[in-house]
Amino acid sequence: MKDTQNNIPRTIPQQSATFSNPINAEIRRAAATGIYDIRGGGAKRRVPHFDDLLFLGASISRYPLEGYREKCDTSVVLGTRYAKKPIRLDIPITIAGMSFGALSGPAKEALGRGASAAGTSTTTGDGGMTSEERSHSTQLVYQYLPSRYGMNPDDLRRADAIEVVVGQGAKPGGGGMLLGQKISDRVADMRTLPKGIDQRSACRHPDWTGPDDLEIKILELREITNWQVPIFIKVGGTRPYYDTALAVKAGADVVVLDGMQGGTAATQDVFIEHVGLPTLACIRPAVQALQDLGMHREVQLIVSGGIRSGADVAKALAMGADAVSIGTAAMIAIGDNDPKWESEYQKLGTTTGAYDDWHEGMDPAGITTQDAELMKRVDPVEAGRRLSNYLKVMTLEAQTIARACGHNKLQNLEPEDLCALTMEAAAMARVPLAGTSWYPGKEGF
Amino acid sequence: MQVFDLEAEGLRALNSSLHELNGSTEPGRWEIVNPKGSHAIAVGLDAPIEVTVKGSTGYYCAGMNKQATVNVHGSVGPGVAENMMSGAVIVEGDASQYAGATGRGGLLVIKGNASSRCGISMKGIDIVVHGNIGHMSAFMAQAGNLVVCGDAGDALGDSLYEARLFVRGSVKSLGADCIEKELRPEHIEILKDLLARSGADAKPEEFKRYGSARQLYNFDVDNVGAY
Numbered sequence: 194m195k196d197t198q199n200n201i202p203r204t205i206p207q208q209s210a211t212f213s214n215p216i217n218a219e220i221r222r223a224a225a226t227g228i229y230d231i232r233g234g235g236a237k238r239r240v241p242h243f244d245d246l247l248f249l250g251a252s253i254s255r256y257p258l259e260g261y262r263e264k265c266d267t268s269v270v271l272g273t274r275y276a277k278k279p280i281r282l283d284i285p286i287t288i289a290g291m292s293f294g295a296l297s298g299p300a301k302e303a304l305g306r307g308a309s310a311a312g313t314s315t316t317t318g319d320g321g322m323t324s325e326e327r328s329h330s331t332q333l334v335y336q337y338l339p340s341r342y343g344m345n346p347d348d349l350r351r352a353d354a355i356e357v358v359v360g361q362g363a364k365p366g367g368g369g370m371l372l373g374q375k376i377s378d379r380v381a382d383m384r385t386l387p388k389g390i391d392q393r394s395a396c397r398h399p400d401w402t403g404p405d406d407l408e409i410k411i412l413e414l415r416e417i418t419n420w421q422v423p424i425f426i427k428v429g430g431t432r433p434y435y436d437t438a439l440a441v442k443a444g445a446d447v448v449v450l451d452g453m454q455g456g457t458a459a460t461q462d463v464f465i466e467h468v469g470l471p472t473l474a475c476i477r478p479a480v481q482a483l484q485d486l487g488m489h490r491e492v493q494l495i496v497s498g499g500i501r502s503g504a505d506v507a508k509a510l511a512m513g514a515d516a517v518s519i520g521t522a523a524m525i526a527i528g529d530n531d532p533k534w535e536s537e538y539q540k541l542g543t544t545t546g547a548y549d550d551w552h553e554g555m556d557p558a559g560i561t562t563q564d565a566e567l568m569k570r571v572d573p574v575e576a577g578r579r580l581s582n583y584l585k586v587m588t589l590e591a592q593t594i595a596r597a598c599g600h601n602k603l604q605n606l607e608p609e610d611l612c613a614l615t616m617e618a619a620a621m622a623r624v625p626l627a628g629t630s631w632y633p634g635k636e637g638f
Numbered sequence: 639m640q641v642f643d644l645e646a647e648g649l650r651a652l653n654s655s656l657h658e659l660n661g662s663t664e665p666g667r668w669e670i671v672n673p674k675g676s677h678a679i680a681v682g683l684d685a686p687i688e689v690t691v692k693g694s695t696g697y698y699c700a701g702m703n704k705q706a707t708v709n710v711h712g713s714v715g716p717g718v719a720e721n722m723m724s725g726a727v728i729v730e731g732d733a734s735q736y737a738g739a740t741g742r743g744g745l746l747v748i749k750g751n752a753s754s755r756c757g758i759s760m761k762g763i764d765i766v767v768h769g770n771i772g773h774m775s776a777f778m779a780q781a782g783n784l785v786v787c788g789d790a791g792d793a794l795g796d797s798l799y800e801a802r803l804f805v806r807g808s809v810k811s812l813g814a815d816c817i818e819k820e821l822r823p824e825h826i827e828i829l830k831d832l833l834a835r836s837g838a839d840a841k842p843e844e845f846k847r848y849g850s851a852r853q854l855y856n857f858d859v860d861n862v863g864a865y
């Protein structure tokens with residue numbers, strides 16, 4: 194109550210922590226439009242992550258390797274279990290599956306060029322394989338998705354690996370979404386659908402359900418490709434112990450595990466923010482499953498979802514992954530959300546770093562669009578060079594850490610090299626809280 | 639004619655022998671004996687050969703077929719001719735779930751009955767079933783023709799795109815956004831051709847046509863109850 198005349202102290206207006214301004218704005222938006230918020234990207238909320246871990250480094254009990262002189266191997270071989278031709282990569286960082294349709298042709302080409310220059314693989318997506326990405330990627334992983342858009346045996350045979358996508362970290366249990374605005378003639382043709390309609394691809398595969406069927410499906414894919422190429426199974430992080438075990442049982446060569454920070458081209462915000470496990474919480478249960486089956490390092494584990502730096506790479510590897518995969522970071526490296534487009538982001542009612550309406554196809558950076566003019570903003574050669582620079586920096590960073598911990602191979606990093614800054618991270622990563630020898634869940638402390 | 643004893647020589651030997659013919663234009667004839675319900679028989683073929691399987695098969699028989707004609711003198715397990723590109727697959731007996739799933743071309747003929755999800759997500763294949771089909775058939779079917787001489791189960795053509803569905807008998811229920819449509823002369827022509835090629839004893843005029851109402855193509859909040 195305002196009573197200036199009598200000079201009575203007044204109550205300061207108080208915002209609710211529960212009904213905050215962003216929450217209230219969302220309520221008003223929903224009330225006005227009658228549709229949930231759709232966006233791209235991964236979970237934006239803060240969750241326990243690699244930032245909550247630190248490396249211990251060598252000292253008296255362990256000795257380090259010389260930074261610029263002693264070798265630290267970064268290579269990795271994926272698909273050693275069954276494939277006649279496993280994938281050999283120079284660095285343990287791969288480019289995750291992002292569909293042509295979600296991304297423009299030049300953006301896909303840039304990913305292929307950058308990855309190839311850095312000695313790693315790229316992955317197709319929910320929309321089939323384009324000739325551009327095949328020709329610009331020395332190692333290309335072909336995704337086998339529920340929608341089966343563009344699926345055909347010729348592309349299957351010219352792939353270097355096949356990735357059966359069961360789920361994604363951003364939307365475990367959800368299907369794909371490509372809205373009408375982005376369906377150009379070429380995209381429509383590749384997907385055998387009319388132009389301009391919303392494409393909501395299925396969340397389950399059309400011709401198998403459950404791990405026993407999956408095993409037979411994998412047999413079929415191997416027979417079609419004459420057991421030449423590795424078969425990956427990609428799952429969103431939900432029940433990583435059991436999903437990893439079942440993927441191994443179904444015959445995977447490689448398990449790809451994507452945590453909730455993992456990006457998507459478009460899905461409901463409520464899905465992105467409220468379904469799935471943080472990447473940090475996925476890794477140890479998955480590695481445990483591999484170890485329990487005697488398959489750790491036999492079946493390789495690729496982890497994705499919020500990988501940004503060489504430190505993140507090193508941490509994922511120290512927890513037992515064989516390699517990591519990046520989506521969002523690769524997009525940023527080729528120009529996504531670049532401050533140079535700030536005035537255009539403003540016009541779209543957003544700002545650099547926050548732009549996530551990738552489904553609308555109006556991306557000022559020309560990456561998540563099918564608009565012929567906008568996509569010219571990506572020069573595939575120049576953007577490819579930036580991606581390869583970035584991949585090399587991440588690799589050097591990871592090597593720096595590995596050498597400091599005394600390892601001559603990135604995969605030799607181990608949980609004992611790590612400690613956690615928070616109780617949550619300690620519990621999820623199963624490494625001791627900094628300065629202690631304990632983590633929640635550890636027996637007999 | 640080549641006779642291949644699957645039980646004696648194994649699946650890998652079978653498919654790799656058949657793949658050695660891929661790309662060739664020579665017609666050849668193969669007979670596979672003792673299939674005994676094996677999975678992934680004659681998958682990934684790409685030559686104008688004729689393969690006859692003497693008995694019943696497991697999952698994914700003739701998966702991703704191109705050019706070849708595969709006859710099954712028996713019944714087939716789930717996913718027969720899945721993602722077929724071209725050629726023909728003819729099943730004398732019945733088919734389990736997801737027959738012709740995601741098929742992009744060619745002709746699949748089931749002379750007996752097909753089970754649930756027949757033609758799921760089909761993308762251009764023609765499927766002719768002489769008997770009945772099960773529930774959720776042609777779910778999210780995008781393109782091609784599904785012809786059913788008998789009856790269809792529940793939720794036919796749910797979330798259908800542009801595939802055409804023709805049913806001679808009864809339809810237990812239609813799925814979301816699937817409606818009956820007029821059978822026009824061009825559809826009679828399509829039926830005439832498919833019925834003749836598949837050896838079905840039925841007249842085009844006896845069929846009803848079903849297709850997409852196209853009401854769910856772009857999201858509209860007032861349609862949420864339809865899903």
Ligand SMILES: Cc1cc2nc3c(=O)[nH]c(=O)nc-3n(C[C@H](O)[C@H](O)[C@H](O)COP(=O)(O)O)c2cc1C
Pocket residue numbers: 233234235289290291292295296317318319320336358360361362427451454455456457458497498499500518519520521522551561
């Ligand atoms: C624009 C975009 C498109 C994507 N498309 C696909 C896809 O088609 N198939 C798929 O399995 N995952 C897709 N993903 C998920 C990525 O493969 C990967 O799991 C995720 O981006 C990893 O997390 P990160 O973005 O934090 O690196 C997409 C992600 C983005 C950002």
